[in-house]
Amino acid sequence: MMHTFAFRRLLWALLLLPLVACDPNRIYETNIDLPDYAWSVQNKPVFEFEIQDTTQLYDVYFNVRNASAYGYYNLYMRHTLSGPDGLPVSQLLHHMILMDPKTGEPRGKGTGDIFDHQFLALPKQRFDQAGTYKIVLEQYMRQDVLPGIMAVGVRVATVDGKNADAQ
Template identity: 30%
Template sequence: MKLAHLLIILTVITSCNSDVVVSSYHSFENPSWPAKDTIHFNFNITNTSALYTANVMLRHTPSYPYDNMYVFLTTVYPQGQSKTDTVNLLLADAKGIWLGSGMGDLYDLKIPLKRQFRFSKAGTYKIQLVQAMDIDPLPEIVDVGFELVKISE
C-alpha cells in the first residue's frame, strides 16, 4: 500500500513539472548584482497554440534596501529582432512587508511578467535581464531566475 501511495505522489509531482519549459536561476558570488552583468535565459518554443505564463524569480536577503527593483528585460525573437521593456518588480507591500516566502536569511519571490499569452513564432527565444537601479552593484540580491510555464494546450 505504501508503494502505491509513493507512486501516486511521484506521478503528481512529475506531471506538475512537465509543463515547465524553462526554470533557471543565475547566482551571484556576493549577494549583489552588478549593473554590467546581463543575465541570459534561452528556451525553445515548438507549440505556438499553447498558453504560457512567464515569471521572474528572485532571492534576496532581508537587508535589501528597497521595496522594488527595476530591470531592463529584453526578449530576442527567433528571427533576430529584439524588444526591451523596463519592468518594476515589487518585492514588498505598501507596509514594507516582504512578498514571497521567507526561509532563514532569504526571501523567495516569483513575479508574473506576462500571463496567458501565446508565442507567434516557433523557435529559440532569449531573455536578457539587467538591473536598472541607481546603485551599482545592487546589494543583497542572491539569485535571479526566469520561468516559463505552459498552462494549456
C-alpha cells in the same frame, strides 16, 4: 565563503525540486546566482529556452531571490526578449515589490533572511516562431550595484487549459 555558497546553492535546488517536479505546465526554469550576492548593472543574465508549439499561450515569470539586508522594498528590472531570428520581440520595464513599503515585511517565500519571489512578467505570451528564444534581464535601479539580490531567473509555463484559439 565557498562552502557557504555551495550550501546555499544546494538548499536552493532542494527547495525548488518539489515545485518543478510536480509542474506539468513548466517548459523551462533556470535561476542564476549572482556573484557576491549583488546585482551589478553590468551583469545582464541571459536565459535561452525552446518553443515548439506556436499555437500555445505561455506565461513568463521572473524569479528573484533576495536577502533581508537588501536596501530597498522594490526592484526595477528590464527585460529584452529576442526571437529565434535574433530580432527583439518585447522590451519592458517591470516594477516588482519585494517588501511591504510601509512595514518592511518581506513578501515572497522564505526562511530566515532569504526570500524567493516569482512575478508574472509576461502573461499569455504568444511566440510566433518555433525555435530558441532569449531573455536578457537587467537591473534598472539608480544604484550600480544592488547588494542583497542573490539570484534571478526565468520560468516559462504553458497557460493551463488555454491555447491560442481560447484567447
